[in-house]
Amino acid sequence: MEIEKRFSKMSKRMKSSIIRELLRDATNTSIISFGGGAPDPETFDREALAKLSQGVLLDEYQISLQYGATEGDPLLKDELIKILEERHGIKGLKHGNLLITVGSQQALDLMGRVFLDEDSYVMVSHPIYLGAASAFRAYGPKFITIDLEDDGLNIDQVEKALKELDSKGEIQKLKFIYTVPNFHNPAGVTMSLEKRKALVELARKYDVLILEDDPYGELRYEGERLPDIYYLANGENVILLNTMSKVMSPGIRIGMIAGDEKIVAKAALAKQGADLCTPTFTQRLVARYLQEGTIFNRIKSAIEIYRKKKNIMLDALQKYVNVEGAKWTKPEGGLFIWVTLPEKYDTMELFEEAKKVGVAYIPGSAFYVDDRVSSSFRLSFCLPPEDQIEEGIKRIGKLL
Amino acid sequence: MEIEKRFSKMSKRMKSSIIRELLRDATNTSIISFGGGAPDPETFDREALAKLSQGVLLDEYQISLQYGATEGDPLLKDELIKILEERHGIKGLKHGNLLITVGSQQALDLMGRVFLDEDSYVMVSHPIYLGAASAFRAYGPKFITIDLEDDGLNIDQVEKALKELDSKGEIQKLKFIYTVPNFHNPAGVTMSLEKRKALVELARKYDVLILEDDPYGELRYEGERLPDIYYLANGENVILLNTMSKVMSPGIRIGMIAGDEKIVAKAALAKQGADLCTPTFTQRLVARYLQEGTIFNRIKSAIEIYRKKKNIMLDALQKYVNVEGAKWTKPEGGLFIWVTLPEKYDTMELFEEAKKVGVAYIPGSAFYVDDRVSSSFRLSFCLPPEDQIEEGIKRIGKLL
Numbered sequence: 001m002e003i004e005k006r007f008s009k010m011s012k013r014m015k016s017s018i019i020r021e022l023l024r025d026a027t028n029t030s031i032i033s034f035g036g037g038a039p040d041p042e043t044f045d046r047e048a049l050a051k052l053s054q055g056v057l058l059d060e061y062q063i064s065l066q067y068g069a070t071e072g073d074p075l076l077k078d079e080l081i082k083i084l085e086e087r088h089g090i091k092g093l094k095h096g097n098l099l100i101t102v103g104s105q106q107a108l109d110l111m112g113r114v115f116l117d118e119d120s121y122v123m124v125s126h127p128i129y130l131g132a133a134s135a136f137r138a139y140g141p142k143f144i145t146i147d148l149e150d151d152g153l154n155i156d157q158v159e160k161a162l163k164e165l166d167s168k169g170e171i172q173k174l175k176f177i178y179t180v181p182n183f184h185n186p187a188g189v190t191m192s193l194e195k196r197k198a199l200v201e202l203a204r205k206y207d208v209l210i211l212e213d214d215p216y217g218e219l220r221y222e223g224e225r226l227p228d229i230y231y232l233a234n235g236e237n238v239i240l241l242n243t244m245s246k247v248m249s250p251g252i253r254i255g256m257i258a259g260d261e262k263i264v265a266k267a268a269l270a271k272q273g274a275d276l277c278t279p280t281f282t283q284r285l286v287a288r289y290l291q292e293g294t295i296f297n298r299i300k301s302a303i304e305i306y307r308k309k310k311n312i313m314l315d316a317l318q319k320y321v322n323v324e325g326a327k328w329t330k331p332e333g334g335l336f337i338w339v340t341l342p343e344k345y346d347t348m349e350l351f352e353e354a355k356k357v358g359v360a361y362i363p364g365s366a367f368y369v370d371d372r373v374s375s376s377f378r379l380s381f382c383l384p385p386e387d388q389i390e391e392g393i394k395r396i397g398k399l400l
Numbered sequence: 401m402e403i404e405k406r407f408s409k410m411s412k413r414m415k416s417s418i419i420r421e422l423l424r425d426a427t428n429t430s431i432i433s434f435g436g437g438a439p440d441p442e443t444f445d446r447e448a449l450a451k452l453s454q455g456v457l458l459d460e461y462q463i464s465l466q467y468g469a470t471e472g473d474p475l476l477k478d479e480l481i482k483i484l485e486e487r488h489g490i491k492g493l494k495h496g497n498l499l500i501t502v503g504s505q506q507a508l509d510l511m512g513r514v515f516l517d518e519d520s521y522v523m524v525s526h527p528i529y530l531g532a533a534s535a536f537r538a539y540g541p542k543f544i545t546i547d548l549e550d551d552g553l554n555i556d557q558v559e560k561a562l563k564e565l566d567s568k569g570e571i572q573k574l575k576f577i578y579t580v581p582n583f584h585n586p587a588g589v590t591m592s593l594e595k596r597k598a599l600v601e602l603a604r605k606y607d608v609l610i611l612e613d614d615p616y617g618e619l620r621y622e623g624e625r626l627p628d629i630y631y632l633a634n635g636e637n638v639i640l641l642n643t644m645s646k647v648m649s650p651g652i653r654i655g656m657i658a659g660d661e662k663i664v665a666k667a668a669l670a671k672q673g674a675d676l677c678t679p680t681f682t683q684r685l686v687a688r689y690l691q692e693g694t695i696f697n698r699i700k701s702a703i704e705i706y707r708k709k710k711n712i713m714l715d716a717l718q719k720y721v722n723v724e725g726a727k728w729t730k731p732e733g734g735l736f737i738w739v740t741l742p743e744k745y746d747t748m749e750l751f752e753e754a755k756k757v758g759v760a761y762i763p764g765s766a767f768y769v770d771d772r773v774s775s776s777f778r779l780s781f782c783l784p785p786e787d788q789i790e791e792g793i794k795r796i797g798k799l800l
Contacts, residue, residue, distance in 0.1 A: 065649035249465035251680035321492035
C-alpha cells in the first residue's frame with residue numbers, strides 16, 4: 001500500500017520538531033547539550049511522591065486506578081484553584097473554569113482544536129515557543145507574527161495588526177493572541193506591566209482572546225513578580241494555561257486550562273474524544289502532593305539551583321563570547337537565554353560545527369514560523385551540571 | 401464575547417458522549433448502574449503497583465519524572481512486544497512498529513488525525529463503539545455502516561460496499577475498516593475465524609486498511625481464543641490497537657498502536673503536537689509491572705469475577721425478562737450484553753422510567769451514527785456487585 005497517499009491533510013501540515021531531530025544525535029554522547037528544556041531531575045521531589053503514591057494506590061485505588069471525569073480530578077482542581085487564588089490573586093474560579101490536561105502541550109492542542117480553522121488567524125510572537133507553533137499549525141491557521149522586544153511583544157505592531165484585521169472585517173477570524181509573558185521560551189524576556197495592561201486594553205477594544213501560557217512564572221530568580229494578564233483582565237477575554245512540568249515534574253504530565261466556562265466546557269468535549277481523561281493516578285498524586293503544602297519550598301530550592309546555573313552561563317558568555325555585536329538576554333527567570341550574533345552568522349549551519357566540538361544549542365530558525373535564516377540561538381541552562389555549563393560556553397566561544 | 405461564533409468547525413462536529421450525559425444523574429445515588437464500562441476495582445493489582453512505584457520513583461526518577469520520547473518508553477515497548485509475540489503469535493515487531501498512547505481513546509483519535517479528511521470514508525459496524533465514533537466524527541468523515549451479526553460484521557455488506565466504492569473510483573478515500581473483533585462493545589459478539597479470514601482477503605483485494613481494536617481480547621470466559629486479524633494478515637494492511645484499561649487499570653491510561661512503521665511514525669508525529677508524550681511515570685510503572693510476569697495470573701482472577709457476574713446477569717435476564725421476542729447476546733468474554741426488545745420499544749424513552757425504578761443501562765441509539773430510535777440497550781456486568789446485578793435485572797424485567 002502506498003500509505004503516504006492515504007494520510008490526511010492535517011497530517012501533511014505536521015512537522016517533526018526540529019529540536020527532536022537536532023538532539024537525536026546529541027544524546028548519549030560526550031556532547032554538552034544546552035538544547036532541551038528538560039528540568040534538572042534533582043529538583044523532582046521523588047521521596048515525597050514515592051511516599052504519597054502508596055496511599056494514593058492502596059487507599060484510593062477505586063479512584064486513582066479507575067476512569068475519571070474528562071474535566072479532571074475535583075481534588076486536584078481544588079488545589080489548583082487555591083494556588084491561583086493565593087499566588088496569583090485570581091479569585092472566584094470554580095471547577096467549571098478549569099480543565100486538567102496531559103501537560104500544557106495538550107492544552108495548546110485543545111485550544112487549536114476548539115478554535116482554529118484553515119481560515120483562522122492566530123497572533124504569535126516571533127520567535128515563538130515551538131510546541132505552540134506545532135500544536136496550532138496542525139489546524140492550518142495563518143500566523144500573524146509580532147516582534148518580541150526586551151519587554152515583551154511589540155504592542156504597536158499588535159495594535160496595527162488588530163486594526164488592519166478589523167478594517168478588513170476579519171477580526172472575528174483572529175481566534176487568539178498567544179503569549180508567554182514570563183521568561184519567554186526561547187527568548188527569556190518578560191512582558192512589562194505596561195505592556196500587559198496595554199494588551200488587555202487592546203483585547204477588550206477589539207474583543208479578541210488572549211491565550212496566556214505561563215509554564216515558568218514561578219521560576220523567578222531576580223526582580224519582582226508581575227501580575228498575570230488573566231488577573232489584570234479580571235479573566236475577561238483571557239485563557240490561562242499552566243503546567244506542573246517545570247516546577248514539579250514534566251513526566252507526570254499535568255497541565256491546566258483556566259478560563260470562561262463555555263470555553264473550558266468545549267475544550268473538555270474535545271478532550272473526551274482525544275483521550276477520555278488525564279491519568280487519574282497522576283492527577284490524584286499531584287493533588288495529594290499539593291495538599292502537603294511543601295511545593296513552594298521545593299520550588300525555592302529549584303530556584304537556587306537554576307539561578308546559580310543561569311549566572312554561571314551569563315558569566316561564561318561574558319568571558320568567552322567575544323564577537324563584536326553579539327548580545328544575549330539576561331532572563332530574570334525561566335530556563336532559557338537567547339543569544340543573537342551578527343547577521344552574517346547562520347546558527348543552523350553553525351550547529352554542525354558545534355556538535356563537532358561537543359556542544360549543542362537550538363538554532364534560532366527553529367522558533368520562527370517562516371523559513372528564515374537566523375543568527376540567534378537558544379541556550380537552556382537547566383539540565384547540564386555547573387562545570388559543563390562553563391565548558392560548553394567556552395567551546396561555543398572558541399567556535400565563534 | 402459571543403464565544404460560540406469563534407469555535408472551530410471541528411468543535412461543532414463534536415458531540416458530548418450520551419453515556420456521560422445519561423450517567424451524570426445516575427451516579428452517587430441508589431441507582432444500580434449497568435451503564436459504564438468501568439472495570440471492577442477489585443481486579444486492580446494495587447499492592448503490586450504500590451510496591452513497584454517506589455523503585456520507579458526513587459531509583460528511576462531521572463526517567464520516570466522527566467520528559468520522555470513521544471514514541472513511548474522503550475522498556476514498555478519491549479514488554480508489549482513480548483506479550484504480542486507470546487500471547488498473540490505476532491512476531492518480528494520492532495520499536496518502530498509501536499506507539500504508546502494515553503489509553504486507546506488517544507490511539508483512535510490519532511488514527512483520525514492521521515487519516516481522516518472531510519471527504520474520507522470510514523467503514524464501521526452498526527452498532528459501533530461510541531468512543532471510536534466520537535474520535536472519528538471530529539474529523540468529519542462519512543461513515544459507511546455495516547450490520548453486526550452474531551458472528552461479527554456482515555461480510556457480504558462489507559464486500560458490496562467495497563465494490564461500490566471501487567467502481568466509483570473512491571476506494572482510496574476509504575481510510576480504514578474499524579472493527580472490534582472480540583466481545584464487541586456494545587454488542588458482545590465475536591467475529592468468527594471465517595469472517596476474520598474473509599475480511600483480511602477483502603482488505604488485501606481492495607488494498608484498504610483494517611483498524612483492529614482489541615481491548616477485551618484477554619477477557620475470555622468461555623470458548624476458544626481466536627487469532628487476531630493482525631496475525632492472520634501477517635500485519636499487512638492491519639493496524640492493531642490495544643490497551644491496559646480492562647486488564648490492568650483504566651486510570652493508568654496506557655494504550656498502544658501497532659502496525660506499519662510509516663503509520664506509527666506519522667501517528668507519533670501527530671502525538672508530538674497533541675501531548676508531547678504519555679506520562680513517563682505510568683509508562684515505566686506498567687513496564688515494571690509487566691516484567692514481574694504476574695499479569696496473566698491476575699487476569700485469570702478477573703476472568704473468574706467477570707464470568708460469574710456475566711452468568712448471574714444472563715440467568716437473571718432469563719428469569720425476569722419475559723417479553724415476547726426479546727433476545728440478548730451471550731458473550732464469551734468482555735464486559736457487555738446487548739439486549740434487543742421488540743421494535744415497539746424505544747429504549748431511550750424507557751431510560752427515564754428505568755432510572756425512576758433505580759436502574760440504568762445505555763440506550764441502543766447511543767451506538768449508532770445516525771439518529772435512529774433503537775429497541776436495544778447495552779448492559780455492563782463488570783462493575784456492580786453480584787447481588788445488585790440480579791436486583792437490577794429484576795427491576796428492568798418488571799418495568800418491561
